[in-house]
Each structure stands twice: as structure tokens, then as C-alpha cells.
Amino acid sequence: MSSRRSRIAGLRTLGAGLAALGLLASGCGGGDGGADGKVTIRYSWWGAQDRADLINKTIDLFEKEHPNIEVKTDFQEYGDFWTKFNTQAAGGNPPDVFQNSHAFLRKYGQKNLLLDLSAQVKAGNLDLGDFRQGLEKAGEVDGKLLGIPVGANTFSLVYDVEAFKKAGVTPEPGWTWEDFDKAVEKIGDPEKDFWGASDNGGVMYLYDLYLRQQGKAFFTEKGLGFTEADLKKWWGDHNRKSKEGLLVPAKQSEQVKPKSSVSAGLSAAEFTWDNFLVRYTSETDRELALAPIPTTDGKKTGQYLSSLMLSASARTKHPEEVATFIDFMVNDPEVGKIMGYNRGVLPTNAQFEAYKPKGPDAQIAEYENSVTEYLEPITPHPAGADTVEAAFLSIYGSVAQGTTSVDDGVAQFFDEAKTALGS
């Protein structure tokens, strides 16, 4: 009796096992190339649902115009995106085309994971003739074309208009760090859980700009472009201001994540990429605006144009279709109208002119227009730059929380950066 039951159970297990195997096999087998000549490409990006909604619309448009190409999509938040990408790429199964940014070009370029798109440009599948502000060169690293920009961003200060007005401070081009500090001091009111600025001591891109104002930079081609003493001063200053109650305490800002301190109503100012204004504005009722980075000498902001890009996998079986896809996404005016400035100011003239920005997008356009004259070439990002960026943010987080001293934090950072950049 019992043997009979176990036999039946065994049979069921076997059945289930076989079914699972079958699923697995079909999962592996599915995908590219159908009998009808239809080609499937996989496209993944990082972002939130709002970006996904827009991108899906552009893909519908693309598939309508290219009925022989089917696009399968998938997206994650920034951090998860890269772990998933790494896992897929290590398994020899990366997406055919994916969102990328400057910090990752060299890292994956050196591992020969990225397709050099210059061949596709020569073959006429990808048109770079219409890019604005020299953006067609943004994805060139070590003589290869590894990414095509879908939007241009520059760093900025997102600030609470009313709070700054009340304090009588106008952030304008050429303002200095002293001006900024004074404004922060005037605005902050810790009693009411409101501070003049977020503690951005751990933001690599801000420190990079500050260093560039002194004629240095965060990275050289190979390693770090600053000394331990430099960083002790930067982190020490931020930490001191935080202790004096001038900046949002880490405990508070940590609580409101994933919202920013500005959109959560804790802070009047935060340094970030200008396209984040879209997201911040959607998260709060306060009026927010963009201002240039404060300067050291009253002139130089150190700002540069960066961009989100599309890269192709070197392993793709369909380089031509992928190039066609990228070409459509950067050149088609309708795509520009749909995407707006979700990934930054539109990269090509056709898209830029087709889209009439409103609301925060109009502010971003105006801001980027106002800083164009100060823009300089981008800081090089060696392989491992992304790991260094994460360490910079996290270790300063420990310093801000008071679990690590400034000196220990700096030592730890240099140690980890050496590991990340050295190998």
C-alpha cells in the first residue's frame, strides 16, 4: 500500500521534474530567429516605471516601422541592473542592446563585451550626423565607439525656490562656495526638521567638479587624481557642517530613501544630475529649480556634459538590427516627443526640435542652455570607476553616521579604490 503510494508520488515527482526540464529547455531555446525571418533583439535598461512606460511606447513605434524586428525588454533599478547584467554576461547571454553610461564604458570595453559600433556607422546602419554639442564622440573610448548618447546631462544644484527667496539668496552663474554656505546657514531650521542643504559629501560627481575647479580631477586615466589630504579636507568640512546642524543628518536622509531629501521636504538644496529634476518635481509640491555649481574662483564650475547611452553587446547575433534600433532611438523625432528629457536633453537636432519642453523639462533645457559656454571635456573614467563611486558614497555614509572617523574613512576609501582600480 505504502509502496504503491510512494510509487505514485515518485511518478508525480518525475513528471514535475520532466516538465521543469522541458520549461528550462524551451526557455533556453526560445528567442532569436524565427522561421518567418523575424529577428528578436533583447533590450534592457535601468530606471523606474515612468521610464519604462515611455520606452515601451517608443518600442511599439519601432516595431511598427520595422515589422521584421521584435524587441524584448526588461528593466531594473540602477543597482540591480548591473548585477543582473553581469550575471547574464558571464553566462554568455547579455542583452543585445542596453542602457549604459560613461563610468562603465572602459570597464566592459576592456573585457570585450561591447560592440564597436563604428563598423555599423560606416555601413550606414547608424547615422551620427545630427548630434548636438559634439555628443557623437561621447561614447568613444580607447579608439572604439562603445556607446551612443540618448540624452545629455550636466551636474546641477536642485534647490527649493521659496526657501532661497526667503533667505534672499539667488544662485546664479559665478556664485561661490562661500555664497552657498551662507545661504545654507540662513535657510536651515533644524528645529523644524528643515536644513539648508543635503549632505552630498559622498557624491563622487560633485567632488570631481570641486577638484576640477582646483585644476585636478577625481580620476586620471589610470587611478585617483587626488591625495588623502584632499579628501580629508572635503569629508572633514562636510562632516563638520553636518555636526553643526547645517546639513541634513544622515539618519534623516536614510529614512526617506528612495526619495531624495529635497523632495521629502528635509532639505532646500541638493547636488545632482539635472535630469533628476523631473523625478524630484513629481515627488513634491514645492517649487524646485536648477542652478549651476558654486565656483571657487567666481568663474570656473568644472562642469561637463555627460550622457546616458545605448551600447550593444559584442556577442549579439544581430549587429545590423541593433544598429538600426539605436539609430531609430536617437534620430526619430517621434521618439524624442515621447521620451522628453527623461534621460537628459535629447541628443540630436531632429529630436531636440521636435520636442517642445514644458514644466521641469523646460527648466532643464533652459539650464543646459545657460551653462553651455562653461562646459569642459569630461573626466576620464578608468575601469572600476563604478566600484570606486559606490565605495565613495558608502564610506562617506559611515562617516556621516558617525560609525567611522574621517581619517579612518579616507584610509579605507584609498585602500578599496586601489583594489578596484589596480586589478
Add this chain to the structure above:
Amino acid sequence: MTSTDISAPAVDGEERGTRKTGRPAPSPAPAATARRRARRETLAGYLFLSPWCIGILLLTLGPMLVSLYLAFTDYNLFDSPRWVGLRNFSEMFSDDRWWQSVKVTGVFVLIATPLKLAVALGVAMLLARPRKGQGFYRSAFYAPSLIGASVSIGIVWRALFQDDAVVDRSLSLFGWSGGGWIGDPDWSMPTLIVLSAWQFGAPMVIFLAGLKQVPRELYEAAEVDGAGAWRRFRSITLPMISPVVFFNLLLEIIHSFQIFTSALVIAGPGGGRAGGPGDSLLVYTWYLYEQGFSNLRMGYASAMAWMLLAGIAVVTAVLFWSQRRWVHYEEGGR
């Protein structure tokens, strides 16, 4: 298990056949049939077992061997592994974050495991008494364990313990003014421990089974002798269920060492780097995952995994060694 279940009747059948014929030397024909049948059943047994076998070979044993090899290499997932000998292991000892992850995991195991078992035992003792709606209560208390490891619960938990959320406001009624628990390096670990203790269902069910095995007469006799409730618990319940306590302790310690999901979700979005505020929730498996999949240091991650295995093995060995002193088996200890 499956294989013995299936092959056992075959042996029985053969013996029975022998006995039935009553002859010392059975005729060759039935014996051959029986043997053939036995072989066929054995084959069937292995066939039924094969999905599991293939699974363990391909998905567990294979990867384990590969990771053992990778532990001695420098491997970034894309280029071929480079042999570095013991460098990964020696690097761990000078890696501050590795030590931090050991500390965090150690604290979690030391506090969360006993707490969870105490809660499980307490609830089990309440539920052991017969009462109306017993089945419902048991299921209700077990429910958190079914969903506890899931991401959704982590998110709910995070929402509960945030600044100005349910927990903070409730406590403020009693004069607490600590703010939220999440995001504060001093309070994120207690949050994680409470979440873990709340998932006491699995050990509770095992405790329940153990409590049912304790003979009533012992309690009655003790009561006659004038033993109070605490005395009965100390002198009867605990020794009688000590094998179950041992089993639960072993299982839960191993389980606690591997904590991953809840820490990840509670600490929230990390921006490509694990650990929560001030690395206060940097549990071991999480740091391992970050090294492997974010920093592309799969060799180092593999070495970390084997260190974890060694750590768990040592703790388990110590537990087994210690059981002679405090675990009582009936019938003179088997």
C-alpha cells in the same frame, strides 16, 4: 529515501516467495523472475530518483567543486581564472568590510537564534494545550514563516519601522522619541532581529511535536510532589524535549548564518553597494554577493563562501560535541 521505499518491497517479496514454496532450494524459474523483478524495481527506483540526482550533481555538487577551484583564483567572470593560491583567503583578514560582515553576522546569529527559539518554544507551549480553534491558531502562528523570507514582507517591515511610521508613533505614546529604526545604524540590527524572531513557525511546529511526546504521568507525579510550574518546566519539559531543542538550535543557527533577503530589503536601495547605513547590516552573504556580482571578484567571493562553510562546520561540530552534556535521549541515550 525514495529508493529504499521502492526497493524494500522487492526484498520482502523475494523472502516471502521463499517461505511460501517451503523449499530450501527454490526452483530456478521463480527465483529468476523474482530477481528480474527486483532488478527492474531497483532500476525504476533509480529512474524515479534521477531528477533529484541530476539536480544535485549539476546544480549543487558541480558548482561547489567549481567554486572550490575559483576560491584559489582571481576571476572576474569574463576573463579566464588566474591561479593566485591562498591570496584570497589572506586578503580577507586585512579587509575591514569582511570583518564588519563577520561581526554583523555573528551578532545576528548570537541574538536572533536564541530569541527566535525562545519565542517558538513559548508559543508552542501555549498551543500544546487542547483548546477550541487549536488548528486555526497553529496555522495563524505558522503563517509568518511561510512569507517571512519574501521581499514583500521585508518591504512591509521597512514601512512599519520607518521614521514617523506605525512603530515609531506607537512607541512615542510611551514617551519614546528615537525616530525611525531604519536608517539608524544603532537600530537597524534590532529591526532585523525582531523580523527574524517573528518567523518562529518552523521551530514552533517541531517543538509542538516534541511537547506532545512528553508523558503526562511525569507532570502528574511532579505535581503530587508539589513541583511548581517553573520547576516542572525546568526539570521535566526541558530535559524531555532537549533532543528537539538541539535539532532546532542546529537548524536555526545554520539558517541564521545564511541570512540574506530580509537584510537586503530592510536596508533598502544601496546604489550598487550593500550594507545599509554605515554598513550596519552588512551580513556575510550579502557582502559575498556584492563582491561576486557587483565588483566582479568571483574568486574572492568563492573564497568567502568556503570560509562561511568552514565557520558553520566548526559551530556545528562544537554543538554536536556539546550535546553530550545537555541533550538527554530516552532509553539510555541512543
